[in-house]
Amino acid sequence: MSRRQIHLALHPYGVGGPGQHGLWKDPRVAKDASIDIRYYIDLAQAAEAALFDALFVVDSQFINATYPAHYLNRLEPLTLLSAVATHTTHLGLVATASSTYNSPFNLARRLASLDLISGGRAGWNVVTSFDTGTSRNYGLEEHLDYTTRYGRALEFVEVARGLWDSYEDDAFPADVERNLFLDPSRLHELNHVGEHFSVAGPLNISRSAQGQPVIFQAGVSEEGRAFAAEVAEGIYAPGGSLEQAQTYYRDIKRRTAAAGRNPDHIKIFIHGSPVVGATDDEARRREQEIFDEDNDFGRNLALLGRSFGAYDFSVHDLDAPFPDVAHLAERGGRTSATAIIERARRDNLTLRQVAESLGGFRRTPFVGAPDTVADAIETWFEAGTFDGINLAFRTREELDRFVDGVVPILRRRGLFRTEYTSDTLRGNLGLPVPVNRHAAAREGVDASRVAS
């Protein structure tokens, strides 16, 4: 069974957010599920029973009363995943955290801590913070611009990786006879001085079974892609149509190779919200129901605002041409905002038409009876659109239908694992364990590209 296999991660939705994610209306889901650790433990255990690669927790640090953040009321990803860690044994645990609004020492330490608590299953989804309003929670009137944000992100990851190598793997002989707990020659300062950070080190925590947490990234701009090619080992990709996904996939693999890295060592995950039914018809009906329920005009208007810094579009005439708001997207959702503006201009759309069309963004190609969904997934996979899928389900039932119906088919076709072959995230993703840079230097190995 040497067939290349698909990776699957679970992206848990929150419940609530004004008008969004009708999960809270589902009588089977607790209203406070998004702050209930048992909800996440339960989902994680279901994902692990299905042999998924990871639980992938997205994040935002900005809300307001009308803003459709994924969910309003949420646990912080690293505390959440640490609690989940001790109730799972093989599932990867990927935490989204901002390189714009954190300090490298502090965040590197928390990620390393999760990595040890989980026995080598931590991942970090590096985001530069989509929601521009976050800046005002951190003392900045304005969100940093793209160049600064991605420059900072790159240096942040370099510093974190340096800190994660503070202790070599043989740093603690704990030799009672020699009265030697630590071998001080195996503990290293970093003494990083860069454009954005000065960090002396060492970090006061050692490496895990997978060496270092896996670096993910989610960002579609030119800057985001360049950053991914440089340092990411996984991507939460934008998806889109099959052709768009293909183009993106090829672009990232090409850039990664051009950066001197092995393109197999960057795993591209697209978003997927499969809707599975007993028959294709039933599934399509269910998809339409979900679409109709979520397709609330107020919600769409607010969602539109998100790409423009939580801008309140309701101040404009809905039936006038789409307003001139390009300047609002400069620092936040520039990529999606630009696409919206260009389409509005090309097709001469009013604000109402733009907002109404937004619901359709979340149509999924993976709808139907189990075989149909498995076929679609296989087609997309073979077409070179992804290495993995980040799966999000509106209800627990949808997850179960996918796991019980589709996963066994993928497995029969040799497209998905029949058992975990590793108990680290790197192991299951097929990523190499980075050699400690100090050990490598001593042994003459080139570890300058630790992740390749």
Next chain:
Amino acid sequence: MSRRQIHLALHPYGVGGPGQHGLWKDPRVAKDASIDIRYYIDLAQAAEAALFDALFVVDSQFINATYPAHYLNRLEPLTLLSAVATHTTHLGLVATASSTYNSPFNLARRLASLDLISGGRAGWNVVTSFDTGTSRNYGLEEHLDYTTRYGRALEFVEVARGLWDSYEDDAFPADVERNLFLDPSRLHELNHVGEHFSVAGPLNISRSAQGQPVIFQAGVSEEGRAFAAEVAEGIYAPGGSLEQAQTYYRDIKRRTAAAGRNPDHIKIFIHGSPVVGATDDEARRREQEIFDEDNDFGRNLALLGRSFGAYDFSVHDLDAPFPDVAHLAERGGRTSATAIIERARRDNLTLRQVAESLGGFRRTPFVGAPDTVADAIETWFEAGTFDGINLAFRTREELDRFVDGVVPILRRRGLFRTEYTSDTLRGNLGLPVPVNRHAAAREGVDASRVAS
């Protein structure tokens, strides 16, 4: 049983640190216990079985190869305690975190997350960071001075408390009929603009069963005491002799009352490392063994250096008078450093004599057969030296001897609980639940002093 009762918390020691905490030499303790989450879960469950109030995790963000940090290789407190939370049900979980090297939004969020994960059992030990070298891990050449550090700490706690009240307790009607998940009138921005921070809010997480995490503090300087009187609900106090502890206790209670707060609403914990034996003699022999093992000259010299910013005293002539190093303590361990310098001057001590005398600092008044230890604890308690004890044990056996031998006696005397009367930390400590400030304002209640 209306007798005033003692609170007990467990302060887990790490293993290792060069020459310090011989725990790593104990064949019953795993060498990597300080990064093994099972070690902490196991200790926490033992503490909970004994009906202790809390697990109290200290912290530092500075190490070097010769520096006796409590332990070199450690889990980050908030990820650690989140993992412990789901394996306990009543035990308080107190995380030490620095107000000097964190951002209020980020830290308030992580603490609130722990508070929800644990069902209302989180505490925050606010420190301004003892180890001056921490600054260089956060881009600062020098540790902030006392005034700035404590000014920042006070504003930090005020901002955190403001953020924790972002959602009123009835903010989520989740009313399907009215299609109303969030009641937007119950979500509040903070819009704090102060000397050290500008934070808009709201925080994207709601309050726990105990309203807000409990604020602890650990600092003995004038600035530290003023800060405690203003905002702390618990203190990890320096201890010392019975008379010193009495004086400190009276001082803090007086200051707290002078700040307009109820002095019962600040719980003073002293450090205690009881050594219990079958007989008084056996216990004293064991204490001497522990003392001798820990009383390593190199370790004492490094420990001395800790109060002077990890200063390396070995560059000085050991047999010359204690060197003039007062300036080194200005920003770090000023209180302990000043005491050391004054004693050296008064008694005309050499550097060697000062270092040798340091081992004695950790002598404990709680040594003997179970009855003897219980008597000593009762005497100290009745003398008004503490409300609680933060217990630290060199081995798991020492903890068990205390729990099995001394705790039942305290219980029989009505000095310690026979069952948990609450499942929140505030409930068990006898601290009031802070009313949400916005609810209070609407209802005309004065919540300006939320913690009193």
